[in-house]
Amino acid sequence: MRTPGRQDGDEAELIDRARNGDSEAFGVLVERYQRRVVGVALAVVKNQDDAIELAQETFVRAFENLKNFESRSSFSTWLYRIAANLSIDFWRREGRHVILRGEDAQSEIDRLPSLQGDSFKAVSRSELSERLKNALEQLTPEHRAVILLREVEGLSYDEISETLQCPRGTVMSRLHYARTHLRTILQDLSVN
Amino acid sequence: MAECSEISLLLGAFEDSELEPNEMQEVAHHLARCDSCTAMLADYSTIGRGLRTIAPEPILAGFAAAVTARIDALPQPLPARIRRRTARWWRGSGDIFGSGFAWGTGAVAVAVLTILLTTPYARRYAARRLAPAGSAVSHEVAKLEEGVAAVPEALAQRDSGTQAVMAEDSQAIISRLEAEMPSVAVWSEPQSDTTVIWLPDQP
Numbered sequence: 295m296r297t298p299g300r301q302d303g304d305e306a307e308l309i310d311r312a313r314n315g316d317s318e319a320f321g322v323l324v325e326r327y328q329r330r331v332v333g334v335a336l337a338v339v340k341n342q343d344d345a346i347e348l349a350q351e352t353f354v355r356a357f358e359n360l361k362n363f364e365s366r367s368s369f370s371t372w373l374y375r376i377a378a379n380l381s382i383d384f385w386r387r388e389g390r391h392v393i394l395r396g397e398d399a400q401s402e403i404d405r406l407p408s409l410q411g412d413s414f415k416a417v418s419r420s421e422l423s424e425r426l427k428n429a430l431e432q433l434t435p436e437h438r439a440v441i442l443l444r445e446v447e448g449l450s451y452d453e454i455s456e457t458l459q460c461p462r463g464t465v466m467s468r469l470h471y472a473r474t475h476l477r478t479i480l481q482d483l484s485v486n
Numbered sequence: 487m488a489e490c491s492e493i494s495l496l497l498g499a500f501e502d503s504e505l506e507p508n509e510m511q512e513v514a515h516h517l518a519r520c521d522s523c524t525a526m527l528a529d530y531s532t533i534g535r536g537l538r539t540i541a542p543e544p545i546l547a548g549f550a551a552a553v554t555a556r557i558d559a560l561p562q563p564l565p566a567r568i569r570r571r572t573a574r575w576w577r578g579s580g581d582i583f584g585s586g587f588a589w590g591t592g593a594v595a596v597a598v599l600t601i602l603l604t605t606p607y608a609r610r611y612a613a614r615r616l617a618p619a620g621s622a623v624s625h626e627v628a629k630l631e632e633g634v635a636a637v638p639e640a641l642a643q644r645d646s647g648t649q650a651v652m653a654e655d656s657q658a659i660i661s662r663l664e665a666e667m668p669s670v671a672v673w674s675e676p677q678s679d680t681t682v683i684w685l686p687d688q689p
Contacts, residue, residue: 317557324550332544342542346549353553358560419539426536444502445534446541451504466499473498477529 309369313360320360324353327370330447331377334457337442338381338435348384352377374449374457378439385435422480429479433472440465441472488516493523501530 305326311319331352335345355376356363363372430438439458443449451469455462493516499505500513517524 317554320557321550321554324553328546328549328553329544332546332549333541336542336544342544346544346546350549350553350556354556354560357557422532422536423540426533426540430537442537442541445537451499451502466504469498469502470495473530473533476533477526480533481529 305369306365309360309363309365312357317357320353320357323369327373328353330370331373333447334374334377334443335381337439337447338378339385340431340438344384345381348380349377351380355380368453368456371453371456374453375459378457378459382435382439425480426476429476432479433475437468437472437475440468441476444469488512490516490520490523493517493520494526497523497527498530501527501534 305323308319308322312323328349332345332349335348335352336342339345339348352373356373363369430442433441436458440454443454443457444451449457451462451465454465458465460468493513496505496509496513500510503510505513517527
């Protein structure tokens with residue numbers, strides 16, 4: 295998988311050509327980043343068909359707004375940010391979940407029981423996977439997004455911060471909440 | 487030594503190697519003595535592996551083609567369409583004949599155009615072509631040509647402060663140009679390899 299960062303010469307040339315309307319040059323960029331852009335969308339919206347549709351829309355929007363892209367920043371992170379914004383907007387339009395913010399989220403963390411020990415030794419891998427899927431469903435989109443962007447897509451905290459347009463400290467606290475919450479759910483299931 | 491409550495807040499970032507070096511050291515130091523925090527870190531690691539395992543591998547067959555089709559379907563201004571078609575033709579000709587041929591053709595075309603547009607013949611021809619017969623412009627062009635024909639005579643007659651050093655090979659090298667008159671015209675005449683300085687009559 296390509297490491298995100300400032301674009302190399304090849305990428306800069308592709309971006310320049312795409313800026314001048316060359317859709318085939320843009321197609322190369324699409325091939326390069328499609329996997330991760332879909333991953334960013336999947337981190338928020340869960341459903342793969344929705345994620346792919348949103349990822350396509352991300353690339354179309356990016357093509358239309360290439361003139362606004364400043365080459366000083368990373369093209370990949372710019373794409374991820376568009377994908378995250380579209381996905382979060384989509385999720386909000388759907389209105390299927392309650393979003394916990396700020397103090398509410400912190401109070402949720404405070405209510406979590408203190409945990410100790412290696413919780414999942416007795417759980418088989420397939421069972422753990424099933425439980426993780428269910429546990430993920432219980433996270434808010436914000437917490438789900440940060441944990442998936444970190445663990446699945448491998449984005450750094452700074453990249454997550456830029457993608458989700460929130461401070462790095464918020465990324466850290468959301469990650470802490472998500473991990474603690476998932477661990478609690480899984481541990482409860484293990485005990486039961 | 488830091489408390490577990492403080493260290494537990496840093497465990498995730500420790501797992502992600504996103505702490506400052508001194509914090510990394512502090513957490514590592516704590517973990518060496520604390521079983522509960524070590525177990526929590528192991529759980530985080532297990533959760534991370536589990537999340538990577540359950541992450542669906544998106545089906546991306548035809549994805550890029552679908553994006554390109556959507557982009558092509560966008561309403562676009564005419565110049566953008568022309569640029570894209572030109573770019574495609576250019577790449578196509580490069581594929582067929584090789585990029586060297588395409589670039590060579592382009593360079594020759596540019597050179598020919600430059601020569602045509604910068605030679606006095608072409609300029610004169612263009613002036614004639616652009617100016618309809620009987621128009622004010624064509625009249626001026628004719629007047630200018632008459633002026634050129636009259637230059638040798640004018641040069642012979644003039645006796646002002648203008649000094650021009652003429653080379654013997656009939657090409658004029660103007661080292662100094664002085665005139666009390668407000669307007670002096672200088673141009674080249676390639677047919678006779680001469681440079682002409684034209685001074686209008688005194689009013």
